[in-house]
Amino acid sequence: MSDDSPGGRAGSGLRWSNWNLLLLVPLAILITPLTNFRGPALLGMPFFYWSQLAFVIVGVVCVAVVFVKTKDRRDEGQDK
Structure with a gap:
């Protein structure tokens, strides 16, 4: 079989990682009953x-952690 992927690497499609589950944390803000009340106030x-x-801030941290933990690490020999 030939490798038709644009990067020229076999298996360069989507891959699953448990770190991706961390991306569900920022979705909690969409559940408005969790945050839809007045108190406690912070600086008014x-x-x-x-x-x-x-x-x-929590969402940015979660996305950054997932990015760092799941990015591809190339071997130094492949860059030459």
Whole structure:
């Protein structure tokens, strides 16, 4: 069989990793009953607003961790 993949590597398609499950954490912000209330306030901001800001930071950290843990590591011999 020939290798028709654009990168020229066999098996370069989608691969599963358990780290991808971490990407479900930022989706929790879509469950509005978890955050839809006023207290506790932080610097005068209701919980609903500051929790959304906190989830942005948590989401960025989760995506960064998944990226670092699942990126392809090339062998030094392949770059030549």
